[in-house]
Amino acid sequence: MTLMEALSARINELLKVKSKTQYGLFISSGVPQSTISDIRLMKNKSVSLQIIFEIAQGLEMDLFEFFNCSLFKGDNIAD
Numbered sequence: 001m002t003l004m005e006a007l008s009a010r011i012n013e014l015l016k017v018k019s020k021t022q023y024g025l026f027i028s029s030g031v032p033q034s035t036i037s038d039i040r041l042m043k044n045k046s047v048s049l050q051i052i053f054e055i056a057q058g059l060e061m062d063l064f065e066f067f068n069c070s071l072f073k074g075d076n077i078a079d
Contacts, residue, residue, distance in 0.1 A: 003077050018060075027058075
């Protein structure tokens with residue numbers, strides 16, 4: 001799994017767990033819907049940590065909680 005695949009999967013997972021839509025995440029985080037969509041569809045090769053931080057805040061969590069997931073374990077990422 002690439003890092004972008006893991007990031008996309010994590011955001012999708014958290015949206016489902018928190019019963020939030022992409023639009024709701026845009027409203028709560030301030031990150032443009034197009035940026036969120038591009039991340040979810042893996043259209044970007046990289047995403048700034050600032051954007052991930054804002055998304056995490058929009059999901060009412062800190063970066064530790066966001067990345068505290070087996071998706072981001074070193075063995076799972078093959079970039």
